[in-house]
Amino acid sequence: MTYPLDATHDAQRQSWVESANAAGCDFPIQNLPFGRFRAAGSTDAFRIGVAIGDQVLDLRAAGLIDTNDMNALMAAMPAERRALRQKISDGLAKDKEGSAQQAAWAKALLPQAQAEYTVPCRVGDYTDFYTGIHHATTIGKLFRPDQPLMPNYKWVPIGYHGRASSIVVSGQSFKRPQGQTKAPDAAEPSFGPCRRLDYELELGFYIGPGNALGSAIGIDDAEAHLFGVGLFNDWSARDLQAWEYQPLGPFLAKNFASTVSPWIVTMEALAPFRAPFTRPEGDPQPLPYLDGEANRQQGQLDITLEVYLQTAKMRADGAAPARLTHGRVTEAAYWTAAQLVAHHTVNGCNLQPGDLLGSGTLSGPTPDAAGSLMELTLGGKQAIALPNGEQRTFLQDGDTLILRGWCEREGAVRIGFGEASGTVVG
Secondary structure: OOOOOOHHHHHOOOOOOOHHHHOOOOOOOOOOOEEEEEOOOOOOOOOOEEEEOOOEEOOOOOOOOOOOOHHHHHOOHHHHHHHHHHHHHHHHEEEEEEHHHHHHHOEEEEEEHHHEEEEEOOOOOOOEEEEEEEHHOOOOOOHOOOOOOOOOOOOOOEEEEOOOOOOOOOOOOEEEOOEEEEOOOOOOEEEEEOOOOOOOEEEEEEOOOOOOOOOOOOOOOHHHHHEEEEEEEEOEEEHHHHHHHHOOOOOOOOOOOOOEOOEEOOOOOHHHHHEEEOOOOOOOOOOHOOOOOOHHHOOOOOOOEEEEEEOOOHOOOOOOOOOEEEHHHOOOOOOHHHHHHHHHOOOOOOOOOOOOOEOOOOOOOOOHOOOHHHHOOOOOOOEEEOOOOEEOOOOOOOOEEEEEEEOOOOOOEEEEEEEEEEEEEH
C-alpha cells in the first residue's frame, strides 16, 4: 500500500497554535508526530501526545483517545490512524472547525520545554540492519581492501538482533562501556573502558500492526505494517567490536545504549516526501519477494540528516554544537523500509506493534556525509578539527552528540524529526 495525500498535507493549512506556523518549524500542523510525555519533574504516568509547534497536545485530555498505551494505538490499521490524524489536524486548524475546539484543546497543551519524555513506545524487539551502502563500503575497505562488500550485501538486507532494554530517549547520558579489547601486537586481550567510542547516524522504523507467527508480510503490504520513523543513534564501541564480533556479530560493543528521538513521524506525514527506489546500473535487482511496483515508484524516504557534536569545553564556553555530517537518505540507503519488513518476516518471523528496525548507518557518498567517526577519521588515523581548536578521533567523556532530520520539498510544508541527543560520561 501507499499513503495518500489528503487535506492534512495541505500546504495552506495553518494552526491556531501560532508557533506551528513559523517558517522552519519542525512540528507544523502537517507533521503531528506521536510521543510519550509528562510534565517535567512529575511522577505521573506518561501520556500520549502529539507535537504541534513548541507545544505538545495531550490526546487523552483532548478527548481524542481513551488510552495511554502507545503500542495499542500503533496496532491500529492505517485507515483508523488516518481518521485520527484527520481529527487532530481539523481540531488544530485555524479555521471554523478548529476554532470550535480551541478553547477546550488549549487546556490540553503543554509547552515542550516544560515536558519530559520517554522512549515513544514499548520496544519489545529491536533489529539493526545495514542498509547504508557507502558506510558498508568505507568500513569494509578498512578491514578488507580487496573486498569491501561481502558477496551477499546486494542480495539480502543484512541485520542482527539488538538489545531493546538499553534503548533510551534523547537527552539522556550514558556511561562509557567497558569490555575486552586486544591490540594487534598483544599476546592476549585486556579489560578496560572503551577507547574508540563512536556514534551511528540511523533512522528507526517503528512497526504498527504485526503479523502472526508463520505468516509473512508481502512487499506490497509491508508499509501497512509501518507506523512511523524516528531518529536513531546506535552508539558503538569500535575497539570492543573488533575483538568480539567474530563469529556471531556485535554484542557488548552495541548493547550498552541506543538513543531515539522522542517523536515518531508517521508514515502518513511522510507521504509528500517519497522518492523512487532504484538500483545503480550493473547492480542485481531485488529478488521477487523484495520487489514491488509501489516500492519501485516511491519506496524511498527523502529525508535530510545532520549530526552535530558539542564537547564539554564548547558547552562551558557557550559555543554552539559543530556540524559533522550533512546528507540525504536517498543517497545512502540501499534497501527501503518496506523491504526490511518483507525480509524480516519472509521466514515466518512475527513482528509486533512497537518493534524497532534500525536502518544501519546512513552515510552518503562524500566524506562530509559520513555517518560515523569511524569513517570521518578513517578508523581513527585522521583527527577532525572542531571550530574551537579541539580535535576528535573518537568520542571523549562529556561529548554530546546530536542527530537532526527533516523533509522539505517544493509544494509541501517542511516537517522535522526533532533531535536525538546523548552525552557520554566516564
